[in-house]
Amino acid sequence: MSSILEFARGPLFRLCFALMILGLARILFLDVWGAYKALRKAGDKKMPWKLILSRTWEWIFPLKRMKNNFHFYSLLSILFHVGLIIVPVFLFAHIQLWKISVGIFWPSLPFNWALILTVSTIVFAFLMLLGRIIIKPIKELSKGQDYLWLLLLLVPFTTGFICVNFSISPGTYQLLMLFHVLSADVIFLLIPFSKIAHCVLVPLSQIISGLAWKFPPRTDDDICTTLNKKGAPV
Amino acid sequence: MNRVHNAKLILWIITGLAAAVALNRYIFGLGVTTNLNDSTPWGFWIGFDVMGGVALAAGGFVITSIFYIMKREEFHSLVKPAVLTAFLGYLAVIFGLLVDLGLPWNIWHMIIYWNPHSPLFEVGWCVMLYTAVLILEFSPVPLEKFSRYAKIRSFLMKFRFVFVLLGIMLSTLHQSSLGTLFLIMPFKLYPLWYSNILPVQFFISAVSIGLMMVAFESLVSHWLYRRKPETDLVAKLCRAVVWVLALYFLVKMIDIIAEGKFGLIFNGTWQSNLFIFEVLISTIIPSAIFSAPKLCKNVKAQWIGSFMVIAGMVLNRLDVGGLVMLGATGDSYTPAWTEIIISLGIVSIAALVFLFVIENFHIWDIQPEDPEANPHALPTFDYSSRAWLGNPNVSSITKHSLAFIISFAAGMALMPGNHLYSKGIDSIKVSRATGVDTLYINGNRDDQYVKFPHQAHIEKLGKDSCNYCHHLNLPDEKLSMCWECHSSMYAKVNFFRHDWHASAKGANLRCNDCHKPGEARSVKSAKSCTSCHPTYNFADTTNTHLKHYILSYTDAMHNLCVSCHLIELKKQLVKDKPNLAQCSTCHKAGLHQIITEDINWKIKLPHFNNVILPNAKQVEMEMK
Numbered sequence: 001m002s003s004i005l006e007f008a009r010g011p012l013f014r015l016c017f018a019l020m021i022l023g024l025a026r027i028l029f030l031d032v033w034g035a036y037k038a039l040r041k042a043g044d045k046k047m048p049w050k051l052i053l054s055r056t057w058e059w060i061f062p063l064k065r066m067k068n069n070f071h072f073y074s075l076l077s078i079l080f081h082v083g084l085i086i087v088p089v090f091l092f093a094h095i096q097l098w099k100i101s102v103g104i105f106w107p108s109l110p111f112n113w114a115l116i117l118t119v120s121t122i123v124f125a126f127l128m129l130l131g132r133i134i135i136k137p138i139k140e141l142s143k144g145q146d147y148l149w150l151l152l153l154l155v156p157f158t159t160g161f162i163c164v165n166f167s168i169s170p171g172t173y174q175l176l177m178l179f180h181v182l183s184a185d186v187i188f189l190l191i192p193f194s195k196i197a198h199c200v201l202v203p204l205s206q207i208i209s210g211l212a213w214k215f216p217p218r219t220d221d222d223i224c225t226t227l228n229k230k231g232a233p234v
Numbered sequence: 235m236n237r238v239h240n241a242k243l244i245l246w247i248i249t250g251l252a253a254a255v256a257l258n259r260y261i262f263g264l265g266v267t268t269n270l271n272d273s274t275p276w277g278f279w280i281g282f283d284v285m286g287g288v289a290l291a292a293g294g295f296v297i298t299s300i301f302y303i304m305k306r307e308e309f310h311s312l313v314k315p316a317v318l319t320a321f322l323g324y325l326a327v328i329f330g331l332l333v334d335l336g337l338p339w340n341i342w343h344m345i346i347y348w349n350p351h352s353p354l355f356e357v358g359w360c361v362m363l364y365t366a367v368l369i370l371e372f373s374p375v376p377l378e379k380f381s382r383y384a385k386i387r388s389f390l391m392k393f394r395f396v397f398v399l400l401g402i403m404l405s406t407l408h409q410s411s412l413g414t415l416f417l418i419m420p421f422k423l424y425p426l427w428y429s430n431i432l433p434v435q436f437f438i439s440a441v442s443i444g445l446m447m448v449a450f451e452s453l454v455s456h457w458l459y460r461r462k463p464e465t466d467l468v469a470k471l472c473r474a475v476v477w478v479l480a481l482y483f484l485v486k487m488i489d490i491i492a493e494g495k496f497g498l499i500f501n502g503t504w505q506s507n508l509f510i511f512e513v514l515i516s517t518i519i520p521s522a523i524f525s526a527p528k529l530c531k532n533v534k535a536q537w538i539g540s541f542m543v544i545a546g547m548v549l550n551r552l553d554v555g556g557l558v559m560l561g562a563t564g565d566s567y568t569p570a571w572t573e574i575i576i577s578l579g580i581v582s583i584a585a586l587v588f589l590f591v592i593e594n595f596h597i598w599d600i601q602p603e604d605p606e607a608n609p610h611a612l613p614t615f616d617y618s619s620r621a622w623l624g625n626p627n628v629s630s631i632t633k634h635s636l637a638f639i640i641s642f643a644a645g646m647a648l649m650p651g652n653h654l655y656s657k658g659i660d661s662i663k664v665s666r667a668t669g670v671d672t673l674y675i676n677g678n679r680d681d682q683y684v685k686f687p688h689q690a691h692i693e694k695l696g697k698d699s700c701n702y703c704h705h706l707n708l709p710d711e712k713l714s715m716c717w718e719c720h721s722s723m724y725a726k727v728n729f730f731r732h733d734w735h736a737s738a739k740g741a742n743l744r745c746n747d748c749h750k751p752g753e754a755r756s757v758k759s760a761k762s763c764t765s766c767h768p769t770y771n772f773a774d775t776t777n778t779h780l781k782h783y784i785l786s787y788t789d790a791m792h793n794l795c796v797s798c799h800l801i802e803l804k805k806q807l808v809k810d811k812p813n814l815a816q817c818s819t820c821h822k823a824g825l826h827q828i829i830t831e832d833i834n835w836k837i838k839l840p841h842f843n844n845v846i847l848p849n850a851k852q853v854e855m856e857m858k
Contacts, residue, residue, distance in 0.1 A: 011647040011648070011649075012647065014643075014646040014647050014649070015643045015644065015646060015647035016643070017646075018254070018639075018642055018643035018646040018647075019639060019640070019643040022638075022639035022642055022643065023639055026635045026636070026639055029635070030631065030632060030635065033631070102261060
């Protein structure tokens with residue numbers, strides 16, 4: 001057990017973490033490169049940068065947008081993201097691991113805050129899962145990936161929470177830790193190759209939409225060919 | 235099968251692995267990424283990247299001298315690729331050096347801190363200047379693409395002949411000086427490789443490897459882009475190399491026979507076998523192949539022969555650069571996979587840049603098109619982005635970048651994890667010296683004794699000189715010995731016993747007796763030791779946070795013995811011992827094999843830089 005755990009937190013972690021960082025950098029680079037090339041080919045090169053910026057901002061903090069959408073679900077989503085991002089990055093134990101191995105460290109969260117954020121993330125994830133199942137319009141938009149991601153994200157949070165806050169036998173602790181580390185590794189590995197890539201691509205989505213209006217005439221056919229949907233109505 | 239595309243894919247994979255290793259090398263140091271140690275400080279990187287790299291880049295000066303000086307116009311099509319290869323080769327050498335140097339950020343030191351007696355200084359300057367000359371020599375090619383730089387280009391073209399001459403001159407200087415480097419080690423280098431004319435041998439072999447590198451590069455690039463190979467030109471190079479190799483062989487053999495080392499070639503040791511193998515593949519077999527006029531024009535024979543010369547000569551550089559020193563040092567060294575992958579990675583990056591330049595600039599008369607960029611190519615499905623990529627250029631970027639990141643991640647996973655968490659210098663406990671009138675100092679019990687004639691020193695320096703070495707005593711002792719306070723072999727020692735000073739049974743001091751009232755109780759707010767112990771003769775510990783730390787045993791011994799020996803030497807009191815201040819005066823024993831097994835040198839290597847050499851200021855003060 002301990003050797004598997006060592007493997008999961010050693011070589012496997014390094015593999016997955018490196019893939020996540022470089023994979024995100026790669027898709028960001030490829031998208032920016034593609035956008036740049038599209039803009040160079042465009043007939044009208046003027047882009048509404050102000051509008052793009054304000055829209056991007058609105059989507060990163062979608063408070064304005066909430067008026068027209070599902071208020072409760074949107075709020076849930078925002079709150080879910082807070083804990084999801086802050087806890088893994090600023091947890092004291094995680095920072096200690098970095099400090100021991102690489103020697104870099106940064107300020108950590110107070111224990112109680114980390115606890116509250118962890119519990120809230122778990123609860124919000126459950127509620128979102130319920131929302132995706134119950135609310136019809138959201139259910140229609142959801143794909144299998146959306147449910148799986150919520151379930152997968154729940155694993156490291158729950159196991160980490162149990163390991164820190166409950167007195168459990170060493171065997172159980174190691175087993176839970178193994179799940180904790182392995183699920184984190186899987187998450188890191190999948191991030192750049194799934195919808196979670198939106199963490200770096202969000203700022204680009206509005207630029208790409210803005211660019212689409214600048215495509216030269218008859219581009220729609222090319223796009224359809226690229227997407228393997230030749231002849232489909234645009 | 236798309237050769238260019240697949241070749242690039244492989245090159246990107248190697249580059250990814252090498253990038254991961256390089257990252258680890260810069261974060262965790264050489265100890266984690268190499269099998270080098272103090273007795274084998276020059277390994278695969280110096281042998282291949284620097285020695286081999288400089289030789290491999292010799293094609294530039296060889297072809298330019300054939301074309302511009304000997305006026306052989308038919309070699310025109312080889313000039314630009316050769317200069318490009320040389321330029322990339324030298325950049326690769328510099329990058330390789332940046333990975334290999336312990337303190338790479340000091341690489342600029344040779345520009346300001348001159349040491350004109352050092353061959354390495356000359357090599358460094360020549361490499362630097364020649365790289366600059368190569369930039370000037372090559373820059374007209376990329377400038378050709380931009381019409382706004384036409385004036386600069388025509389200016390550079392006017393002085394091209396000057397650059398060519400400078401390039402040839404600088405190459406001649408440092409190709410041979412790389413051999414000069416090893417003249418300093420007649421006892422370390424195995425006799426078959428050591429020679430007083432090593433610089434001449436290095437230069438001749440550089441010419442041969444330069445010729446063959448140009449031929450090989452032409453063969454490879456034409457094969458990749460499916461162009462008609464330049465068989466006739468390459469055949470001319472092959473014919474020329476026979477003469478150069480013959481000269482090399484003659485010079486080498488005459489030297490070996492004249493020095494009376496001929497018998498060593500067949501004495502059956504691994505060195506002699508290595509020598510026979512090296513000479514066979516670098517010289518004898520290729521010259522035999524190229525001596526036959528038919529084989530000279532045969533493309534397969536050209537491939538085999540040119541590759542053999544290149545491999546053999548690089549092996550020669552590897553041998554001289556460290557491999558055949560192992561017999562003298564008694565060390566064993568096999569390059570770690572990380573060392574090999576870094577070298578391959580640097581070559582891969584150079585090759586990728588070479589292919590990029592060939593595709594995008596006017597190197598060949600007919601510019602090759604990347605077969606991937608064919609606008610009529612059918613779109614292919616890309617699994618990584620799950621879309622049909624219409625533009626093949628986009629698809630190749632997508633695939634190559636994916637290959638790079640996957641191999642980088644694999645490289646990170648393959649790094650030896652347990653070595654990554656180095657905790658600094660091991661605290662090796664010092665043991666006391668044995669003997670009475672003559673002390674045998676062997677602090678870490680590694681059987682490397684230093685003989686210290688204690689009684690003879692007392693007699694020479696006088697009986698009042700005790701406190702010269704015994705500068706501080708432990709409480710209730712009259713003459714404490716060195717190892718009692720300097721109790722760690724290589725690490726600094728905290729000698730201040732805080733608890734004893736504060737306890738009722740010890741010094742019974744209150745906090746405010748030492749620490750300033752109202753301030754945080756730290757080293758900074760404490761009184762200095764000498765305010766209570768005015769007679770203590772502390773060594774120089776001006777650094778505040780190191781206030782309570784004293785030198786390691788090794789540093790203390792070096793500081794004391796070497797400083798004193800230097801002073802005595804300068805005072806000219808010991809005219810009969812001119813070598814008094816040299817290492818070998820005290821360290822008589824040769825390097826011992828036990829060294830590597832006893833302590834974990836490999837992991838701790840970077841920290842060995844902590845060994846402090848004699849304090850120059852102290853010596854000057856004493857002199858005054």
